[in-house]
Amino acid sequence: MEHVESLDDDRIIRRYMDMILATQRSNYYQLDDQGKPKPWLSLKLRPADIPDIPPPVPFFEIFVYAPDIEGVHLRGGKVARGGLRWSDRQEDFRTEILGLVKAQQVKNTVIVPVGAKGGFVCKRQPQLTGREAILAEGQRCYKRFIRALLDVTDNIVDGTLIPPASVVRHDEDDPYLVVAADKGTATFSDLANAVSEDYGFWLGDAFASGGSNGYDHKKMGITAKGGWESVKRHFRELGINCQETDFTCVGIGDMAGDVFGNGMLLSKHTRLVAAFNHLHIFLDPEPNAATSWKERDRLFNLPRSSWEDYDPSLISEGGGVHSRRSKSIKLTPQVQKLLGTRKQSVPPNELIGMILRMQVDLLWNGGIGTYVKAEVETIPM
Structure with missing residues (x-):
């Protein structure tokens, strides 16, 4: 870095280095059932290692990117609960989710130790017309987002912790991941639990609260x-x-x-x-x-x-x-x-x-x- 002459260039490169060093896991090397790279990227970050990140600083953050979807999942700790939002704020959805997780931290003090919140945007949604087409796209993106989260999450099989395949872990064991409904996803919990079952995730249909076996927050x-x-x-x-x-x-x-x-x-x-x-x-x-x-x-x-x-x-x-x-x-x-x-x-x-x-x-x-x-x-x- 001593050879970088420009102060702006130095600052930009150091920020990239901070982001890379804060990355704990990635699904980049995972392959799908056809042996091809997965069409989405999951990066699990430790935000506390990133300077100047806006507060509140989550304990873990999973960033998901694909041509058709972007999303984040923010957790206040290893054991945390909160919903997933279908956001329409394409430019600043992380700001929206950060505000939600701040409130969730307060609400969850009497439920579980800390709060969590996630959200995603459907990047093709502005080009779609008709409610049925938009709903179908939202459900497809939601399932892709769930898969991206589980790609970098540990599993438990017969009492033994199993790390995700083709993932180098730079953090400790971390098998606890649950999601819930939020705005836009009130009826999606069954979709999440179906993905959980497909992945053989240890929580089964307890992965996503709500759905046919739980409470519909908006309905109730x-x-x-x-x-x-x-x-x-x-x-x-x-x-x-x-x-x-x-x-x-x-x-x-x-x-x-x-x-x-x-x-x-x-x-x-x-x-x-x-x-x-x-x-x-x-x-x-x-x-x-x-x-x-x-x-x-x-x-x-x-x-x-x-x-x-x-x-x-x-x-x-x-x-x-x-x-x-x-x-x-x-x-x-x-x-x-x-x-x-x-x-x-x-x-x-x-x-x-x-x-x-x-x-x-x-x-x-x-x-x-x-x-x-x-x-x-x-x-x-």
Whole structure:
């Protein structure tokens, strides 16, 4: 390295060296049933050995790459549990999964020692049309992602630990790998367990929770129902029965999600005036509680729905669905009144800030991200 003259070149080469030295396992030398190299690459990394990696730093990370799929699986420790997400964030899915695993770490403190989370993107999805074609591609990529994870995971056969074939291990024995459902994969657990059985993995159908032998998180709505008990308690302290009286609400998320979707159906008196996720901003200044509930219920049961699927004829005057990629969003008189502003147009992020500061009865955070902080708190960079 002493012969590298450029500081930038030196920094880049050292970073590559750090990544290579942090790699604990790879399936690069494995062959498929036809004796050909597998069409995907799995790299198991120890992130703590990589300088300047954004926190929280996982204990292990498996990176999966193929022409049609990319994904990561992050674990907080050797014994960890968490779901796999079908992400549509092609550019920054790792950032999304890192935020999810941070929350999972907290939630799993009373379940297992630490949390985990995984996610993948279907790189051909933007070129597909039709829900059936997109679903089939998602399932195919999901199974490929599961295979890639198991390629670099130890197995146990008759009580004896068996390392994966054609893999040089630079870490210790590591046979514990489990997955669960998350957004987009709520019905995929049987697919994962079928792959587990095909690999002869020691956990069998305990590898993926959910499926035909387990719980469907979205169908049961356990998380949302628990959170809604707190909502009812808060309203009760204000002298309001939110199950019998209309109230206004702002939401973070969309109806395809488990927590947001279930939560926005738990009272037929919810008047959702605004909501946003990472793709869209939904505005409905004067919603009809009964009509909007029925439409949200339709979206909840529509596979991989988005706010764009909301029937525009059911949105009150001045409302609409806007892309977060827009340069600016025009504010109608009805929306101006709703937000308490005279501005005629604002960028999407500024509009989200206005939504979060609106005078409403309930803020339902069923999405990803932290949007509220105390004045004394700082934002980590």
